[in-house]
Amino acid sequence: MGRRILFITTDQMRYDAIGANGGRVARTPVIDRLAAEGISYDRAQPTNVVCMPSRATMVTGQNVGTHGVWMNGVPLPSDSASVARVLGEAGYRTALIGKSHFEPLLDPFLRFDENIHAMRGETIGSHGFEHMELATHGAVGFNHYARYIQQNHPEVIGGFFQVLDRELEVSGLPGGDTGAPQIKVNPIDPEWYHTDWVARQTMAWLDSIGTDEDWFCWMSFPDPHHPWDPPASEMHRVNWRDLDLPENYIEDRAQREAVIDAKPRHWRKWYDGEVVSNYEAPARWVPATLTPDQIREVNAYAHVENELIDEAIGRVLAHLEAKGWGDDVDIVFTTDHGEFQGDFGFLFKGPYHVDALARLPLIWRPARSCTTNRDERVTRPVGLLDLAPTFCAIAGITPAEWMEGKPLPISDADAEARGFERSLVEWDSCQPDGTDVHLRSILRDDMLCTMYRPGTMHDGTEGELYDLVADPLQRVNLWDDPARQGVKADLLADLFDNLVESTMELRPQAPV
């Protein structure tokens, strides 16, 4: 009998969303307790700031250039490398409940296993998992949660925000009190909402496991990813009118735009609505129109969603205790990427490698039965790349040779001894109108450096360089600062020494 593993993910959650990382609005006592009992990572990054590439890294332990999922809409083959398969072969029972997004969600040709299984109502797993019950952000599509709603509560389907418009563009339809994009008052009973459903199905799967069996369960909440449409009955928790604006929202318009203008040109072009370089951002929404009250209201909805997630995790942890597994379960909590939520005057995400999108909450609460560090904060760079080998280490298995990360460190001293020096983030996008954008970033020595490869918007000379100690909000771009050229050259050389290059054709199989 080994250590069981509960892997908890949210979708599009900011580093500062939880109390343990300084969040002051959403009450997240359960997650905060995990941090207090375990190890928190201050500088955890994804390999990519959209869902599919990031999730492919979690399950494979590989860089984007190796697993090949360079953007949403690009499938991870169902027989790909998978830590779930490795654990399964070692005798672990394995399940993923909630949002997987290893394969495109929107494919009317139904070419991908996860969609096929879900449409048939089967819980057969793919990508190495023996069991899957899938959910995404609403009640439509090829997933088990949509089937559950359609079969049991069809009257609530219209309560969710409709993400795509008639032209298949992502909708920016205004809602709420302020007319913020992608907000909707959703009258759904909280018990029927996907957050509760994910927790409930997780507990049901755990009930199917023998007391002496080892298991790896990925409980994957679709929230707080947009659209923001949590149960209306819970909105009393946070009054948007009471919220402060985010620290990195610059209220003075001229000042805000000056900061944006000092960044590569696609920042300003998106701000002005001239270009949308990420399909998931509403096609016709213009960030420059975003008001302070809209930011407050979006944040209020996100905070409520995060509180609901925290409470759902609490119910699952209580269930584990009741089953007698409380001391033998390692819990890892993280998300796939971040969200602007008002930083620099933006919402959503895109080709922007700043902390809003690339600094993630990551907590490892080792099983109580093992002796390791508690209430530890690791400041060295780590990544979601390191999760798969960490799961292997927890299970007492040597990480597979195709995994490209390392088991997470348990302290800064451990991180230093084992060479945790840098973290890399990538972005490639190619829109139907031909717009293509390509970023490569490195975080090292408290410096964040992003270079832009040639594309339709950049000529290959642009970039961003931030001193995270002097400028933690990344407002002062040092890319062209003569005094920083040596540091920049060193970071770029290190970036390319460690980058896994790929020769993939940039052709998605679906929009998302």
Add this chain to the structure above:
Amino acid sequence: MATSRSQVRIRRSADDVWAVLRDPMRIVEWFPGITGVSMEGDVRTIVMASGLPVNEDIVTIDDRLRRFQYRITGPLPVTFHLATMDVIDIGTVEAPESLLIYSTEIVPEPMSFVLDGATSTAIAELARIMDDHAEHHETGEHR
């Protein structure tokens, strides 16, 4: 308008490839994710694996150019669509080979995301099937 193009080389004569492509009913043999097809006059209705039917006007079947064109007319939210498949002979009598080019013009642009990946996969599948046949012909096998 979004435009896209996929191409594939097939180790079969252009006439062989064209014989498959020119028949609107044979699309179910080589296009993954299309599970049903019917014709009524010049209107083809395909059924996707999800159950979604798609109506298409067959615009061109040109045996001289080996060109096939069709338009999606509904119920997908398409305001303009034209797909063109051209089969070009690039081989010899001793080493037959053809080039299949599948081009699409479509409005609204996001529909390109839905169709482009599927068509590129489909012509790769067609090449695999026909190359497979070619190999079996070369080794004297027949299916």
